[in-house]
Amino acid sequence: MTCLPDTVRQNSKLISIFAELSAKKHGIMQTVERMAEPEMREAMQRPDAGTIPKGASKTVKGTVIYHSPVGDIQLDWEDGAVTALKNAGVEAYALEARLLVAYAVGKTKEEFVRDLRLYTSDENEQKIEALLQRRIAGEPLAYLIGEWEFHGLPIVVTPDVLIPRMDTEVLVDAALRVLVGRKMNARILDLCSGSGCIGCALAHELPAARVVMVDISDEALTVSKENLRRNHQNRTICLKADALEKPPMGIGTFDLIVSNPPYVASMDILTLDSSVRDYEPLGALDGGEDGLMFYRAIVRHWTQILRPGGWLMFEVGEDQADTVMALMTEEKYTDVTALEDTAGIRRVVVGRI
Numbered sequence: 001m002t003c004l005p006d007t008v009r010q011n012s013k014l015i016s017i018f019a020e021l022s023a024k025k026h027g028i029m030q031t032v033e034r035m036a037e038p039e040m041r042e043a044m045q046r047p048d049a050g051t052i053p054k055g056a057s058k059t060v061k062g063t064v065i066y067h068s069p070v071g072d073i074q075l076d077w078e079d080g081a082v083t084a085l086k087n088a089g090v091e092a093y094a095l096e097a098r099l100l101v102a103y104a105v106g107k108t109k110e111e112f113v114r115d116l117r118l119y120t121s122d123e124n125e126q127k128i129e130a131l132l133q134r135r136i137a138g139e140p141l142a143y144l145i146g147e148w149e150f151h152g153l154p155i156v157v158t159p160d161v162l163i164p165r166m167d168t169e170v171l172v173d174a175a176l177r178v179l180v181g182r183k184m185n186a187r188i189l190d191l192c193s194g195s196g197c198i199g200c201a202l203a204h205e206l207p208a209a210r211v212v213m214v215d216i217s218d219e220a221l222t223v224s225k226e227n228l229r230r231n232h233q234n235r236t237i238c239l240k241a242d243a244l245e246k247p248p249m250g251i252g253t254f255d256l257i258v259s260n261p262p263y264v265a266s267m268d269i270l271t272l273d274s275s276v277r278d279y280e281p282l283g284a285l286d287g288g289e290d291g292l293m294f295y296r297a298i299v300r301h302w303t304q305i306l307r308p309g310g311w312l313m314f315e316v317g318e319d320q321a322d323t324v325m326a327l328m329t330e331e332k333y334t335d336v337t338a339l340e341d342t343a344g345i346r347r348v349v350v351g352r353i
Helices: 038-043 081-087 091-102 109-115 122-136 141-145 166-181 199-203 216-228 266-271 293-302 321-330
Strands: 019-023 029-034 057-058 063-069 071-076 148-152 153-156 187-191 210-213 237-240 255-257 306-315 332-342 345-351
Touching: 081 122, 091 109, 091 122, 091 141, 122 141, 141 148, 148 199, 153 199, 166 255, 166 306, 166 332, 187 199, 199 210, 199 216, 199 332, 210 216, 216 237, 216 306, 255 293, 293 306, 293 321, 293 345, 321 332, 321 345
Parallel strands: 187 210, 187 255, 210 237, 255 306
Antiparallel strands: 019 029, 057 063, 063 071, 148 153, 306 345, 332 345
16 A cells, blocks of 8 residues: 555556558648657647648547548647646656546546547537546546556545555566466465555466455445456455454464555555545555554454465565564564565565464
8 A cells, every 4th residue: 555646657558559541632641650749749739740631530628530531649738638738747647537538438548548538429528628627636547537557557446445556566577486486376465455456467477376355344345346356366255354353253264475565654644645534545555653553453463364385475665664574574574575665665575484
């Protein structure tokens, strides 16, 4: 549960798009590359680019659609989605505009990129305008479109669960390093599972593994089940339980426990970026007075269901690694180590019992 301002992942895979536009009447013959790049859109508006070809249309406050043999190509969102998001200070404004428009017109991201088609209508314009206003007000893009990517998988998100962050992929990768080639059929517990993104990623990478997702929230478990269905994971189950209490009877034992628990100190929630504080579920953020309440409880109560040689892995907040490592060492864990995320912050703590 990484509490960072809501920004689009910088390593999102933008697909380069090449489309030949032929409009002999106006003398236009250009190649359009990387449609999300602002400079390419501006280049199409240079005086020497000619006028809008016959068959082109405008929508969404200046959006220009070129009808070409390879599809309807969106070239300019001037005074439209891109400009609105850019002026609002959205960091990845071009990509977010594309995702919002694709969602509003009922296309998946893949369909939008593949087909380059955008059929205009007053209804679509109203949908886009409504989404833009909500995004400009600060609502996270993931909640607007209802989906986010995690470890290469599409993950359904609602305001009942945290938005998956790239930092959490460090936890998944750490788990894979100790299991791949060693214990491919491991029994894995995803504790405080939220959207189920961690469990889904591990089940996807380890088809022979048996994954159990545990959360206290009925709403979160509903989202987890939907993500299992969408990602075709039929060996994974969801259980309701409280991570602050002892494990429920009959849950069994595990080779690995992974957990991304609430870890923000209660009073620090007020200092979080508004996109997190005002929109993401507080129950998934609040880690108690010092932010360590869940770590203490999990180390104390859930270690008992780890098999000999089993691993416990946590995502931790900034400056929490040393304390969590000490908690695990006191409980006789060995090989206790902290792993850094892409920003150089010690984000994951692992240990073996």
